[in-house]
């Protein structure tokens with residue numbers, strides 16, 4: 001009868017010591033998670049910059065028809081008020097504004113929604 005008790009007790013001791021021998025398996029710290037999120041955000045903006053340069057800069061660098069220039073606080077102030085998500089939606093679907101027309105996806109429908117969103121992030125990142 002003693003063997004039945006002995007086995008589970010041995011298992012429990014085994015599990016505890018396994019855990020104790022594995023300090024590196026602790027969940028990642030907040031700091032580690034934050035720097036990962038930052039790295040991801042930077043990567044998106046880096047990708048957005050490339051999208052911007054080949055699809056959006058033609059209008060947005062010169063500000064033709066009132067296209068807001070990247071980082072131009074004055075030009076973005078009112079636009080950014082409803083939120084970046086709204087601007088992303090307008091950039092994907094296109095819209096006619098007060099001064100001109102923003103074509104859907106800047107006229108390149110091979111871009112994914114995410115790529116357009118990254119480009120908008122790049123255009124507005126210097127405002128923060």
Ligand code: HEC
Pocket residue numbers: 051052055056057058059060064065066067068079086087088090091096097098099100101102103105106107116119120
């Ligand atoms: C053919 C010229 C042209 C191209 C190309 C273009 N845009 Fe625009 N965009 C405009 C104009 C003009 C406006 C301003 C329209 C207005 O508000 O009167 C505008 C406005 C915007 C806005 C402000 C939206 C808002 O809510 O006010 C964003 C964001 C934007 N464009 C993103 C992009 C992105 C991203 C690309 C590239 C994928 C791009 N644009 C390519 C002409 C262009």
